[in-house]
Amino acid sequence: MRYFEDFAAGQTFEAGSVTVGEDEIIAFARQYDPQAFHVDPNAARASVYGGLIASGWHTTTLSMRLLVDHIFGETANMGSPGVDEIRWPRPVRPGDTLSVRLTILEARGSESKPDRGIIRFRVEAQNQAAETVLDMTGAGFIARRP
Amino acid sequence: MRYFEDFAAGQTFEAGSVTVGEDEIIAFARQYDPQAFHVDPNAARASVYGGLIASGWHTTTLSMRLLVDHIFGETANMGSPGVDEIRWPRPVRPGDTLSVRLTILEARGSESKPDRGIIRFRVEAQNQAAETVLDMTGAGFIARRP
Numbered sequence A, B: 001m002r003y004f005e006d007f008a009a010g011q012t013f014e015a016g017s018v019t020v021g022e023d024e025i026i027a028f029a030r031q032y033d034p035q036a037f038h039v040d041p042n043a044a045r046a047s048v049y050g051g052l053i054a055s056g057w058h059t060t061t062l063s064m065r066l067l068v069d070h071i072f073g074e075t076a077n078m079g080s081p082g083v084d085e086i087r088w089p090r091p092v093r094p095g096d097t098l099s100v101r102l103t104i105l106e107a108r109g110s111e112s113k114p115d116r117g118i119i120r121f122r123v124e125a126q127n128q129a130a131e132t133v134l135d136m137t138g139a140g141f142i143a144r145r146p
Helices: A022-032 A041-046 A056-070 B022-032 B041-045 B056-070
Strands: A012-019 A082-087 A097-109 A116-126 A132-143 B012-019 B082-087 B097-109 B116-126 B132-143
Touching (some): A022 A056, A022 B056, A056 A116, A056 B022, A097 A132, B012 B056, B022 B056, B056 B116
Antiparallel strands (some): A082 A132, A082 B082, B012 B097, B116 B132
């Protein structure tokens, strides 16, 4: 198990990769973001994107899953106050493979709660062409080692 | 259909409400954010949250669905460059009902692309006790009226 004391600014962690198919893109979007260019291949072809693209929220949650599987699942995570910035510089298309990296920007003890610290981090997801499809800055509360 | 010209700073739109159950919280988290306090009611009771809470990403995507159903589905939306800030000030728990409101902060024409404008907006979700559970600032590209 990883505790607050195990994090320091400058660390990077590779969080693996995932390939996303057309059916999965459509299924996610039908439930959470049913805009035409996410759920309807024909409408998407006629759109500015020229074809079906994943919801940015799908790109984000797929990346979150990789972060939990590879890093946060083995971390004494106490939740998150939020996210400071999300950018989706390029769309994700059916068949794309996303690789996710976590970089620790800052690790500081909580002033009000002595049992935990706060990490600020950057999450980057790249496709198989090494193009960035997600660039996010977030924060998390991590328990100190007992 | 709503176009860029139909948006102006200061407008507010009600985006309806949704009630979220324990099974749905667990199913979402198993797929996208399988941390113990999102997927395991017993572990969640022993956590700082004292019980199961929804992933912040679930709160966000449920709110997005309401925005599409009530506003963006009838808007000439051309996608989003990203989100500037997400805060989850309080957790969402099984049985909570979330009500979502959209406020337009800014609407300006694109300098590089004459066919569209950019809106900046705030999304707030409140639970049945009128406590804010999501406070997000984002942006979207909207086509001009043909």
